[in-house]
Amino acid sequence: MRLMTHNMLSCNIKGVTNGFPLKIEAEKVIEKEVDFNPDFLRHMFAKIEWKDLVEAARSLGYAELPEDSPDATVIESAADESLLKKLHHALLELHLEEGALVCPETGRKFPVNKGIPNMLLHEDEA
């Protein structure tokens, strides 16, 4: 599971109002190289929850992202790609292979096996 995906997943157990973002318990993290595509990153930037991404990246052992969200103009400008490369690495190249996603409100753990999160709810949670 990449952090781009994690940035969208939330816990939908009945009654939970604060199911996002899911905390990460990392047991196995791998890095997979992905071609750098700055246009795609710029296209997606507006949709990313920055602070959540920073924290999630830290859970996976990557602390290079700045705390505060960069200005959109910084991302748009062609000049400095170093920030974009860090974003690229955090968002697309770090993979949680084994571990769990934890609901911030209930503590319920959603397992991640072979890189695939299982978000199915139990009968009594729906």
Added chain:
Amino acid sequence: MKATLAPSSLISLPRHKVSSLRSPSLLLQSQRPSSALMTTTTASRGSVAVTAAATSSVEALREGIAEFYNETSGLWEEIWGDHMHHGFYDPDSSVQLSDSGHREAQIRMIEESLRFAGVTEEEKKIKRVVDVGCGIGGSSRYIASKFGAECIGITLSPVQAKRANDLAAAQSLSHKVSFQVADALEQPFEDGIFDLVWSMESGEHMPDKAKFVKELVRVAAPGGRIIIVTWCHRNLSPGEEALQPWEQNLLDRICKTFYLPAWCSTSDYVDLLQSLSLQDIKCADWSENVAPFWPAVIRTALTWKGLVSLLRSGMKSIKGALTMPLMIEGYKKGVIKFGIITCQKPL
């Protein structure tokens, strides 16, 4: 392609009680819920209230669907490629067995669906897409490539999710698409995050159509489009309460092998979307455009390669194959319809 129903003519569609789709005690919206649902286990709590038993049945259905696709997905992919949906054909065309015609038709189905929904004109606005009931991700990969968008797919089958991710990696699309195991009736997403909500031939598996549609609408962004392409039964005529017994019987037999809950009609979907105040609701009957599909699948299954693969794949696949003539019968007799329903969420 059959004519689109213009908005004004939607009012004249035969309507039956929408409330039956939303009442918990009629969870399956069927005259005979037990026959329409494949239950492999009895409710574990002895004598229970209707809703509790229905919930256990839903669990059983969910497991059944997951197992069915865990077991049959590989066979499907081997014979028909990575798109697990009907091809779109010009009416009365004949489909070649071994050429790539069926793949082209499957891609045409995606393109025609997008066009019908009016999506193609809005390419730049599509940033995030959800593929509800994604199979092994054929639609997701195609749409993500087409729009340069991020696509996330959900399926009940861990085998399919893994295969979908592997195929994405092989096609260098891992940065754009990802797949997880999740329930379309409880989508693990915040409200309003998807510019396009895509459900290609998965609606027929949903036991609670109202809940299914509500979830599609919930995760759609304001201004986002929802596209549902699904197997339905024919619209009921005014005053008609239910399908004829022989029609219901035909569907029941199909339900058992394909792990389908009760069917609904295209106009049921339209009613649901109208009740949720969606706008620009359109629907069409594409039954004629998919008619060549099942005979072509059967012909493929009857080749040596097809038979060997089928036998290796297990009982669920074999039963599925034996049920295919029922699909043809259903289409021929006008009981089964291939419907598309699209709409836009208000800003």
